[in-house]
Amino acid sequence: MTQLFDIGRSALSSYQQALTAVSRNVANANTPGYARQSVNFRELAGGGGVDVVSLNRSADNSALASARDAVEERAFAEVRANALTRIDALISDDSTGLGAPLRRLSESVDAFAAAPTDIAVRQTLLANADGFAAQVRMIDDTLVREANQAGQQLGVLAASAQDQLDELAQIQGQLDRTERMDAATATLMDRRDVLLEGLAETLGVRSQINGNGTLQVTLGNGQPVIEAGQAVRLGVGADAEGQLQITTNGNLQPSRVIGGEAGGLLQLMHTDIPAAQDQLGRVAQSVAAQFNTAQVNGADLEGNVGTALFVEATPRVRELSNNAGTAVLGVTGDDSAELPASRMRLSFDGAAWSATDSRGATLPMAGSGTAGDPFTVGGVAINVTGVAAAGDSFMIEPAPASGFVSNALRPEELAAAAAGSAPNSGDNSNATALQETLRGGFLDGGRTSVQDANVNWISDTGQRTASALSAVSVARASESFALDRRDSIQGVNLDEEAADLLRYQQAYAAAAQVLATAGTLFDSVLAAMRR
Amino acid sequence: MRVTNSMNYRALLGAMQERTQAQFDAQQALSTGRKFQQAKDDPVAAAAVLRTEDRLARLQSQQDTLNRVEARHAYSETRLGDLGDTLQSARELLLRAQTVSINTEDRDLLAEQLRGMAADVASIANTRDADGRPLFAGTSPNPPLAGGPGAWTLAADISAPPRVEVADGRQLANGVDMRSALMNTAGTADIVTALETLADAVALNPTDDAGKLARRDTLDAGLVELDGMLERTSRVRSQAGLALEAVDTLRAANDSGQLNASSELAQWRDADIAAEVTRLANENASLEAARAVFQRLGQQSLFNFLR
Numbered sequence A: 001m002t003q004l005f006d007i008g009r010s011a012l013s014s015y016q017q018a019l020t021a022v023s024r025n026v027a028n029a030n031t032p033g034y035a036r037q038s039v040n041f042r043e044l045a046g047g048g049g050v051d052v053v054s055l056n057r058s059a060d061n062s063a064l065a066s067a068r069d070a071v072e073e074r075a076f077a078e079v080r081a082n083a084l085t086r087i088d089a090l091i092s093d094d095s096t097g098l099g100a101p102l103r104r105l106s107e108s109v110d111a112f113a114a115a116p117t118d119i120a121v122r123q124t125l126l127a128n129a130d131g132f133a134a135q136v137r138m139i140d141d142t143l144v145r146e147a148n149q150a151g152q153q154l155g156v157l158a159a160s161a162q163d164q165l166d167e168l169a170q171i172q173g174q175l176d177r178t179e180r181m182d183a184a185t186a187t188l189m190d191r192r193d194v195l196l197e198g199l200a201e202t203l204g205v206r207s208q209i210n211g212n213g214t215l216q217v218t219l220g221n222g223q224p225v226i227e228a229g230q231a232v233r234l235g236v237g238a239d240a241e242g243q244l245q246i247t248t249n250g251n252l253q254p255s256r257v258i259g260g261e262a263g264g265l266l267q268l269m270h271t272d273i274p275a276a277q278d279q280l281g282r283v284a285q286s287v288a289a290q291f292n293t294a295q296v297n298g299a300d301l302e303g304n305v306g307t308a309l310f311v312e313a314t315p316r317v318r319e320l321s322n323n324a325g326t327a328v329l330g331v332t333g334d335d336s337a338e339l340p341a342s343r344m345r346l347s348f349d350g351a352a353w354s355a356t357d358s359r360g361a362t363l364p365m366a367g368s369g370t371a372g373d374p375f376t377v378g379g380v381a382i383n384v385t386g387v388a389a390a391g392d393s394f395m396i397e398p399a400p401a402s403g404f405v406s407n408a409l410r411p412e413e414l415a416a417a418a419a420g421s422a423p424n425s426g427d428n429s430n431a432t433a434l435q436e437t438l439r440g441g442f443l444d445g446g447r448t449s450v451q452d453a454n455v456n457w458i459s460d461t462g463q464r465t466a467s468a469l470s471a472v473s474v475a476r477a478s479e480s481f482a483l484d485r486r487d488s489i490q491g492v493n494l495d496e497e498a499a500d501l502l503r504y505q506q507a508y509a510a511a512a513q514v515l516a517t518a519g520t521l522f523d524s525v526l527a528a529m530r531r
Numbered sequence B: 001m002r003v004t005n006s007m008n009y010r011a012l013l014g015a016m017q018e019r020t021q022a023q024f025d026a027q028q029a030l031s032t033g034r035k036f037q038q039a040k041d042d043p044v045a046a047a048a049v050l051r052t053e054d055r056l057a058r059l060q061s062q063q064d065t066l067n068r069v070e071a072r073h074a075y076s077e078t079r080l081g082d083l084g085d086t087l088q089s090a091r092e093l094l095l096r097a098q099t100v101s102i103n104t105e106d107r108d109l110l111a112e113q114l115r116g117m118a119a120d121v122a123s124i125a126n127t128r129d130a131d132g133r134p135l136f137a138g139t140s141p142n143p144p145l146a147g148g149p150g151a152w153t154l155a156a157d158i159s160a161p162p163r164v165e166v167a168d169g170r171q172l173a174n175g176v177d178m179r180s181a182l183m184n185t186a187g188t189a190d191i192v193t194a195l196e197t198l199a200d201a202v203a204l205n206p207t208d209d210a211g212k213l214a215r216r217d218t219l220d221a222g223l224v225e226l227d228g229m230l231e232r233t234s235r236v237r238s239q240a241g242l243a244l245e246a247v248d249t250l251r252a253a254n255d256s257g258q259l260n261a262s263s264e265l266a267q268w269r270d271a272d273i274a275a276e277v278t279r280l281a282n283e284n285a286s287l288e289a290a291r292a293v294f295q296r297l298g299q300q301s302l303f304n305f306l307r
Helices: A001-025 A062-092 A098-116 A119-177 A183-203 A261-297 A427-440 A452-489 A494-530 B005-034 B043-098 B104-125 B191-201 B208-267 B272-300
Strands: A038-043 A050-057 A206-209 A216-219 A233-237 A245-246 A316-321 A328-333 A344-348 A353-357 A375-377 A380-385 A394-397 B164-169 B168-171
Touching: A001 A038, A001 A050, A038 A328, A050 A183, A050 B272, A062 A119, A062 A183, A062 A206, A062 A261, A062 A394, A062 A452, A098 A119, A098 A261, A098 A427, A098 B043, A098 B164, A119 A216, A119 A233, A119 A245, A119 A452, A183 A206, A183 A216, A183 A261, A216 A427, A245 A261, A261 A427, A261 A452, A316 A328, A328 A394, A344 A375, A353 A375, A394 B208, A427 A452, A452 B043, B005 B272, B043 B104, B043 B164, B043 B191, B043 B208, B104 B191, B164 B208, B168 B208, B191 B208
Parallel strands: none
Antiparallel strands: A038 A050, A206 A216, A233 A245, A316 A394, A328 A380, A344 A353, A344 A394, A375 A380, B164 B168
């Protein structure tokens, strides 16, 4: 009879634990990262009842790892695609892109060639030139703002990742000291998995949970971010080229080892925005070069040689901060028809200079780098003064569009007539030549007009945005697949929980009945004794 | 595969978001009337639209230039007609001056009329356009004839008119080249001075035979000169006529070019409203269905049956 009591009591206790696990599952059905819990029953030795041997946490490390990878890829793709979509909208929209201002400028040159002495036509041309320059600056401002925002966002991400990393180090420390799986341990593990997924999403941090429960958390290059139970200090710093990078304990990390949202931001800041700025600068400087050349080749309405309509900026040189030598580079555009579409790097290896483009491909270079015989590469002439040390590098970027302005000319100062024409001449030969240059090929060795260059830029950005968006679709689909796989294992199905609740409730009631029966039997025995 | 509540929720939410996005796209297409909103939606079409818009703008510029050229040539033609009429009147006047019975007073009157005609010719030669620039001086800002009666000089800087682009690869002179019509046949004097010299000859009243003979020869030569002037004027006038004819042809080509470009633009850019309305209706229905499924699934739970 005592056995009956023992069995009933063990069953009541076990089913109570099972019902507790079910109620925890129901309560946390919508808690992110929660892994479904269940209890493992064991028959007590000697045929005496039931016992809960352990709490079972339904989580699979490989499914969790796949989910983290998928989340990281989706985050990376989304950040970049969203920014590219904004750039695409900026440059392809009628009101914000260069298409309409370039068209108006071209139309006013047509009118200028047809009516070279008409002051109203000249005023329109000047206004449209100014409008074009303003639009170039507006686009550049927006791109700069986009890059600044990305830089700020990178700092926010690094700070948020730091919080996650600190908490993770603390949780893992507690988990390392835990010996058995109970509800508290399961809660810690749930939180650890949430943090790991968050770190994958923000920084592309890789993690691996080993069979013995130890955890490795690293960057893309395998460098640990939790060492001896301590989280590294994350930050943002500028590299030798002046580009923002993620730092760990103050050391710069190459952008290729950073993924997730931060990786997307880095790609945006280092590649996508500079590429757009380079294209913008190239279109702006080409227009400037064509107008300015035409101006000095002709005579204005007062019989004077024309003066530049636009302020032509020279390519920008940035010395790497870790250069050891004293070399200084003087850079000028050598042939505006070959304006470079992207930035390049000029390096000195101790014996010779070489130039590479943004992808690292070597560019053909001529000249000896002196004032009399400058290096000519990618449309710029470079004169080196001072002494370079081996390993010194310089970044050469197309002229920035930020200071692109038109000079305040009077309408009479536009040079429509051929050089040497008398004042007030109705000759339009210089204006006609400008009209033809604008329409004909100018860039890419005379194959591409400025309007074509703008169209190509827009369509190229459109293509890249479209493929970034389709990468987002693919990443979302694969994320959805990976999350389904994870949730299929660790997620809660309320119907299942309801069934378990019913099952354990019935078992609990039955166990209580066993106790009641044992009590009745006991009472019967006592009554028999009294008789 | 074990299906959990979170999977269901995510799938249904994802479906609703997709449908909402599609509904938004259809609404955008309908409200803007455009197939695509930015280059990413269709990079090829975006490039085609920009190129077509550029082409359309160029055709419009060329149309504007054609209008300018037409206006200038039409005005030139009118003024050249006036010149022809004046020269014709001068010729008739000269014929009358040749009659034997003419008296001194008539001669003086005819000479005066001829001088008036010379002044008319000078005025025609110095005609200015709407912008105040000489119509027949080419690119020069100065009128062809300077000075006044009895002291006319022909400007040295009269040139051919500037050529302007009226179609791709096609230029037309923006005005007539008047240089040949402003000189006498020998190229020694301007036509106004030549007419004034003739007027002087008309006014002559020689009494001796040699003088009469000389006057007759001068007037005969004057007739020949006037015939030459008329012919040169008519030749210049035909330049204007030919240019106007070319303008007509080019304008027709330009119109059809603009029509083609506009319809090409519409093909690349404009939304098919009927298709978009249908798409919107479909997306609305799909979204409604997704919402209904979401609601229905949310209501179903085994817990509802536990009492």
